[in-house]
Amino acid sequence: MKTRLAFFILLTAFSMRSAMAQAGGELRFCLHSEPKTFNPLMAEDDSSEAIRYLTGGVLVRLNRQTQQLEPELATAWKISDQGKTITFHLRSNLHFSDGTAFTADDVAYTVKQLMDPALHSPVGDEFRAGTGAVQTRVIKKDQVSITFPAPISGMDKLFDQVAILSAQSPKKEMAVLGPYYVADNKAGAYLLLKRNPNYWKHDAAGRQLPYVETVHIDIQQNRDIEMLRLTRGEIDFINSIDPEYYDKVSSTNAAMANDAGVSLDSEQMWFNQVPGSPLSSYKKAWFTSTNFRRAISESINRADLSRIAFRGHARPAVGPISPGNKFWFNSSLQPHPFDQKSALQRLSQDGFRFNDGVLRDRDGHAVEFSIITNAGNKYRERMATMIQQDLSGIGIKVNVVTLDFPSLIERITRTFDYEACILGLMNNDLDPNSQMNVWLSSSDNHQWNPSQKTPATAWEAEIDKIMHAQASSLDLKTRKQLIDRLQEIAWQQEPFIYLVNKNALSAVSPSLRNAHPVVLNPQVYWNIDQLSLGSEIARNR
Amino acid sequence: MKVLRALAVAMLMIVAAASLFPQLITGASYARQFRELPDSPPSRQHWLGTDDLGRDRLSRLLYGTRVSLLLAPAAALLATLLAALIGGIAGFEGGRTEKVVMGATDLFLSLPWLFLLITVRAAMPLNVSPGASVMITFALLGCLGWAGAARVICSAARSVAGADFILLARASGDGGFRLLWRHVLPNLRPIVLAQFWLSVPAFILTEANLGVLGLGVSEPLPSWGSLLKDLGTFDGISASVWQFAPLLLFVLVVSSFHLVLTSEELPA
Numbered sequence: 001m002k003t004r005l006a007f008f009i010l011l012t013a014f015s016m017r018s019a020m021a022q023a024g025g026e027l028r029f030c031l032h033s034e035p036k037t038f039n040p041l042m043a044e045d046d047s048s049e050a051i052r053y054l055t056g057g058v059l060v061r062l063n064r065q066t067q068q069l070e071p072e073l074a075t076a077w078k079i080s081d082q083g084k085t086i087t088f089h090l091r092s093n094l095h096f097s098d099g100t101a102f103t104a105d106d107v108a109y110t111v112k113q114l115m116d117p118a119l120h121s122p123v124g125d126e127f128r129a130g131t132g133a134v135q136t137r138v139i140k141k142d143q144v145s146i147t148f149p150a151p152i153s154g155m156d157k158l159f160d161q162v163a164i165l166s167a168q169s170p171k172k173e174m175a176v177l178g179p180y181y182v183a184d185n186k187a188g189a190y191l192l193l194k195r196n197p198n199y200w201k202h203d204a205a206g207r208q209l210p211y212v213e214t215v216h217i218d219i220q221q222n223r224d225i226e227m228l229r230l231t232r233g234e235i236d237f238i239n240s241i242d243p244e245y246y247d248k249v250s251s252t253n254a255a256m257a258n259d260a261g262v263s264l265d266s267e268q269m270w271f272n273q274v275p276g277s278p279l280s281s282y283k284k285a286w287f288t289s290t291n292f293r294r295a296i297s298e299s300i301n302r303a304d305l306s307r308i309a310f311r312g313h314a315r316p317a318v319g320p321i322s323p324g325n326k327f328w329f330n331s332s333l334q335p336h337p338f339d340q341k342s343a344l345q346r347l348s349q350d351g352f353r354f355n356d357g358v359l360r361d362r363d364g365h366a367v368e369f370s371i372i373t374n375a376g377n378k379y380r381e382r383m384a385t386m387i388q389q390d391l392s393g394i395g396i397k398v399n400v401v402t403l404d405f406p407s408l409i410e411r412i413t414r415t416f417d418y419e420a421c422i423l424g425l426m427n428n429d430l431d432p433n434s435q436m437n438v439w440l441s442s443s444d445n446h447q448w449n450p451s452q453k454t455p456a457t458a459w460e461a462e463i464d465k466i467m468h469a470q471a472s473s474l475d476l477k478t479r480k481q482l483i484d485r486l487q488e489i490a491w492q493q494e495p496f497i498y499l500v501n502k503n504a505l506s507a508v509s510p511s512l513r514n515a516h517p518v519v520l521n522p523q524v525y526w527n528i529d530q531l532s533l534g535s536e537i538a539r540n541r
Numbered sequence: 542m543k544v545l546r547a548l549a550v551a552m553l554m555i556v557a558a559a560s561l562f563p564q565l566i567t568g569a570s571y572a573r574q575f576r577e578l579p580d581s582p583p584s585r586q587h588w589l590g591t592d593d594l595g596r597d598r599l600s601r602l603l604y605g606t607r608v609s610l611l612l613a614p615a616a617a618l619l620a621t622l623l624a625a626l627i628g629g630i631a632g633f634e635g636g637r638t639e640k641v642v643m644g645a646t647d648l649f650l651s652l653p654w655l656f657l658l659i660t661v662r663a664a665m666p667l668n669v670s671p672g673a674s675v676m677i678t679f680a681l682l683g684c685l686g687w688a689g690a691a692r693v694i695c696s697a698a699r700s701v702a703g704a705d706f707i708l709l710a711r712a713s714g715d716g717g718f719r720l721l722w723r724h725v726l727p728n729l730r731p732i733v734l735a736q737f738w739l740s741v742p743a744f745i746l747t748e749a750n751l752g753v754l755g756l757g758v759s760e761p762l763p764s765w766g767s768l769l770k771d772l773g774t775f776d777g778i779s780a781s782v783w784q785f786a787p788l789l790l791f792v793l794v795v796s797s798f799h800l801v802l803t804s805e806e807l808p809a
Contacts, residue, residue, distance in 0.1 A: 308579050308594060370667035385594060385760045389574050399668055400760045407663035418667060 025533040027212045027512070028235045029525075030220040034188055039173045040163035041114055041121040047219075053522055054193055054215065056163025057177020059088050059107065060156055064518045064526035067326050067430060069157055073102070073164060073177060073200075083151030083474045086159075090142040095198040096166045096175040104144040108136040109167035111146050126158050126434075153471045153479065154431040179210040179529040191217040201529055210529035230256070230507055236533070237508040237515065237524045242379070243311040246505040256507045258517045258524075262315045262324040263504040264427035267383065268496040269371065269420055271296075273449040275456070277416035282365050287419070291350045293494045295343035297336045299394050300387055304338075306500050309382040313505055317498035319487045320439075321432060324501065324519045328432050328480070330487040336494075340394050347394070359395030368397040369419040372411065375402035380422050383499060387422075412447065421447075422499070428521050432470070432483045439467050439486065448495045459493050510534075549800035556794055560607035569597035571604040572761035582781060589783050592771060596761075602787055605763035609745050610794070612679040617740035619683030624690035625726075625733050631691070632698025633725055643695060649688040658685060658751065671762035678757055682744050690736040697732045701725050742795040749791070765791055 035047040043052045059074040071077075074088040094102040114124040115134045127134070130150025137145045152158070169175035174182060179201070180193035193215040201209040218235070220226050227245055229235045231252060241249065250257035271287035272279060279287075286292045302316035316335035321328045344354055351362030359367040371387065373380040381402060388398040403411070411418045427434070437445045441452040441460045455461035463486060470482040490496065504519040511534035517523045525531065559566060569587065575595035583590045589598035631642035661681055669677065701707065702725065710724050745765060751757035752766015760767075768787035 304576050308574075308576055368668065372667060381760070382594060386574065388761065389572070399670065399674075401667045401674075402759070403663050404659055407660075 024211075024213045026214045026216050027531060027533065028216045028218070029237050029239065030218045030226045030229070030235055031191075032219075032221055032223075034219045035191070038182060038185075041110070041119065041123050041165070041173075044122040050217075050522060051182065051191070051193075052161075052163050053178075054180050054525070054528055055176040055178040055182060055196075057102075058161075058163055059090075059159045062157060062160040062430070062520070064520040064522075065516060067520070069160070077156055079155060079474065081147065083153065083155065083472070084149070085145055085147040086155055087139070087143065087145040090144065091200065092142050094177065094200045096169055096177055097181040097196045097198055098166075098169050098171050098175040099198065100166050100169040100175055102164070102166075102177060103141050104138040105167050106164055107144045107146075108138050110162060110165045111136045113165060114162060123161050126161070127152060127155075151472050151474070153433045153473065157431055180215055183214075188219055190219060193217070199529070203530075211532035215528075227507075230509065233509065233511075235509075236512045237506065239506055239522055239524045241505050241507050243313040243503075243505065246313060246507070247311055249507045253510075255510050258506045258508055259313060260504040260506065260517045260519045260523060262322055262501045263519045264322045264324050264430070265424060265502050266317050266320075266322060266427070267314075267380065267422065267424045267499045267502065268317070269387070269422045269499060270448045270496045271369075271420050272412075272416060272418055273456070273495070274416040275449070279419065282361060282363060283369065283419065286361065286367070286369075289350050290493055291346040292352075293497065294336075295346040295394070296391065296396075297494050297497045298339045298343040298346070299396075300390050300497070300499065301338040302335055302499060304390075305383050305386055309379055309386060310500060310502060313503040314500040315503070317501045319490045319498055320435060320496070321483070321487055322427070322501040324504070325430050328430065328483055330484040332484075333487060333491050335498075336491075338390075343394055354395050357395050366397065367395065368399070370399040370401050371420045371422055372401045372403055372408055372418050373422040374405045374408050380424070384422055413444070413450070424502075430520070432486070436467055436471065439463050457493075459489050460495075463489055545800050549797035552793060552797045553801070556606060556790065557610055560603050560610055563600060563603035563607070566603060567597060567600045569600040571596065571600045571763050573597070583783050589786055590781070598783070598786065601763040602768060602790065605765050605768050605787070606790065606794075608675055608758060608762065609748060609765040612675060613741050613744040613748065614737075616679040616683035616686070616744045617737050619680070620686040620740050620744075621690060621733060621737040623684070623687035624694050624736060625729070627687065628691035628694030628696075629698045629721070629726065629729060632695035633702045633721055635699060635702060639695065639699070643692065646688045646691050646695075650692075654685050655747075655750070658682070658747075661685075662751075669759075671759045674759040675762060675764065678748060678751065679744070682747055686740060686744065686747070690740065693736060694729060694732055697729055698725060701728045704728075738798060738801060742798045745791070745795060 031047045031050055033045065033047050035043075035051045036045050037043060037048050038051060040052040040056045043049045058072050060069050060077065061072040062068070063070050073094065074090055076089040078087050079085070080087065088107065090102070090104055090107065096102060111134060113119060114121050115127065127148060129148055129152045132149030134149070135147040137147075139145060148155070164177055165173055166175045176196060177200075179196055179199050181196050182191060183194040184192035195210055195213050199209060203209055220229075223245065226235070226238055227241075227248065230238055230249070238245075246257055246259065271293060273284070273288050275284070277284070306312065306314040306316055315323065318333045318335050319330070321330065323329050323331075347354070347359065352367065353360050361367065371384050373384050381400070384400040388400055391398050408421070412421055425438075437443045438447070440446060441449070441455040441464050444450050446452065449456055452460070455464055466482045466486050466489075470479045473479050473482070504517070504523050506517045506523045508515045508517060508524055513532040513534065514527065514530045515524055516527070518526055520526065567588065573596065575587075575591055575597070577595070578587070578591050579595040580593055581587060581591045581595070587597050587599065589602065592598055592601065627642060627646065631639045658681055662678065665677055707720070707724055710720055715724065748757050748764060749766040749769050752764055752768075752770050757766040758764040765787060769791065772784065772788060
């Protein structure tokens with residue numbers, strides 16, 4: 001009997017301890033700049049997007065872990081009318097943080113604001129397809145349909161970014177449906193978010209979420225100070241850290257360091273193929289040759305770039321879609337191998353000759369070019385220096401030039417006075433449709449040869465067709481096949497020589513419970529309503 | 542003071558000799574990446590270890606010292622000559638010439654020269670070798686760094702021009718270039734020399750600043766700027782103190798220059 005009683009007491013104590021760990025407390029972390037706006041439709045900078053994620057209620061949410069779309073304020077949705085119309089069935093009896101009821105009118109109001117040309121919402125840009133007005137129809141109190149003038153591929157996923165505004169609340173955008181609301185904002189110093197008393201989600205035990213009572217966000221630009229505060233236990237996580245900080249955290253407290261694997265971001269190099277650029281004609285001929293680009297690609301040791309430049313926290317890149325993008329990545333493709341023999345064979349097909357350690361083209365010009373990158377980015381500078389040594393192995397002389405960012409942008413977008421460039425692509429969107437502005441030959445961001453009136457090459461014409469076809473297709477399987485083909489062409493032609501995909505690194509205090517960092521942004525607090533603090537931390541704050 | 546000066550001169554000579562003949566100390570190339578040994582601690586092969594790309598730190602330090610120690614004095618010489626010419630003529634001529642020239646000098650001084658340097662550097666051709674890039678960087682430093690010294694020299698030249706012995710020389714029939722060359726310039730020598738010695742560490746520091754911004758000497762050529770830049774991202778300071786070698790050498794050399802300068806100022 002005594003044993004049973006002791007066991008019961010122990011069990012009760014354990015349950016209480018567990019319950020304490022789940023409740024209350026203040027979660028603390030840093031943003032690197034203050035949010036420029038609290039209007040979720042106007043969020044463009046990282047900090048505003050972070051606040052939108054923490055406070056905004058959305059109709060559907062992309063689960064950052066499974067990369068699947070999940071119902072949120074909408075219980076179900078249906079796309080019809082050949083991809084132009086989406087109909088949402090909404091949860092009933094929900095309220096904004098200030099107590100205002102949530103109805104289909106709020107969705108209609110939000111869409112109206114989203115597409116208002118006078119407001120020019122950056123979030124709304126994703127929905128602008130074709131010409132004409134967006135029609136919103138409130139079918140019932142809990143049902144609304146939205147019709148766009150033209151089909152939008154992956155339309156439902158785009159609603160992950162659209163935080164619903166209240167049409168009625170006097171607090172306007174400060175009335176929210178997400179887990180927290182902004183309670184205090186000391187410009188440039190900190191933000192205080194408090195638990196939304198009307199948040200609709202509950203855990204399996206029926207307790208209202210989120211677990212953490214308040215979120216204190218300090219504005220801290222200095223990453224060293226942020227790191228110091230984490231190690232002192234003053235903040236609970238750093239959402240994204242670079243490889244050097246990761247190693248530092250790892251060496252002091254391995255349990256804090258988290259490598260979620262390969263992210264969607266890529267680092268790439270490309271050659272200037274602009275016909276009107278001020279480059280000599282023989283260099284233009286080199287850079288427009290597929291054999292030349294493939295040879296350069298095969299002469300770069302991507303494994304070394306990952307291991308040395310990124311301290312092992314990157315992976316040799318394959319193409320425009322990262323392996324971190326589970327659905328869209330073409331898994332039949334592999335990174336180009338480091339094979340300088342094969343590279344020289346390819347070059348010889350174009351008349352290049354490798355003699356006495358110097359590579360010359362068929363007219364006797366020694367192969368030499370410059371690579372520009374932005375000054376201050378040590379990872380790109382390291383990659384450029386490593387590529388310099390790699391290419392010297394096939395007799396190519398590379399001059400590495402670091403430029404301040406405005407000068408670099410001027411060269412790659414206006415004067416086209418450059419030969420090769422290394423930059424990265426920050427990719428927050430899983431759907432490759434977001435890369436439309438890079439791949440269309442007519443686009444300004446078609447970096448190697450932008451704003452073409454007609455595609456300069458057959459393969460660029462094929463890519464144009466693919467991008468248009470996938471954008472107008474509603475069949476996911478067809479879209480996947482098209483995007484696979486895009487990746488094949490990019491792999492064969494290498495207008496961008498993809499170098500590495502960086503890993504998603506973060507640092508999380510062991511006192512933070514239920515944290516499962518992922519590769520998609522926000523890496524650590526994607527499940528903010530599930531996070532809780534250890535009982536001691538919760539008690540002390 | 543004399544002992545300190547002697548020590549400073551000896552220090553500069555040792556550093557200059559080591560940087561001029563680095564192959565006597567280390568056989569490793571400053572550019573070769575030992576990729577199997579990135580960030581390695583000091584060893585028999587690499588006395589100061591290797592950097593983040595696996596390059597020999599000692600070799601990079603010696604070659605970087607050569608670059609900075611050869612070219613900073615060259616840039617200082619260029620700047621001082623320009624300053625002596627502009628400031629000397631303005632001070633000697635006086636009147637409207639001095640006003641105009643010094644007005645222009647003030648305007649030049651008011652320019653945000655670091656941004657100017659970055660802008661000019663960004664506008665340079667891209668396909669230049671690392672050697673040429675270092676020459677360009679220091680030539681720019683020399684061309685942009687004369688204004689402060691010109692003001693000081695102008696002031697000194699003005700006082701020399703009004704001195705009694707100049708009046709006597711004029712009365713004896715000296716004038717123009719002869720007066721400037723034989724009587725004014727010799728009396729400006731200590732000031733000009735002081736400006737030169739002051740400029741050397743200033744230009745070393747400027748190149749280091751540019752290097753920290755990633756806009757100095759281009760890879761793979763090392764300079765003190767690029768070597769000091771590595772300390773900006775330094776983690777685990779206590780674990781790898783040898784990484785401070787460039788900083789230590791930099792402080793020693795700049796201090797030595799200042800000690801030499803102090804003794805130069807004494808006769809003036």
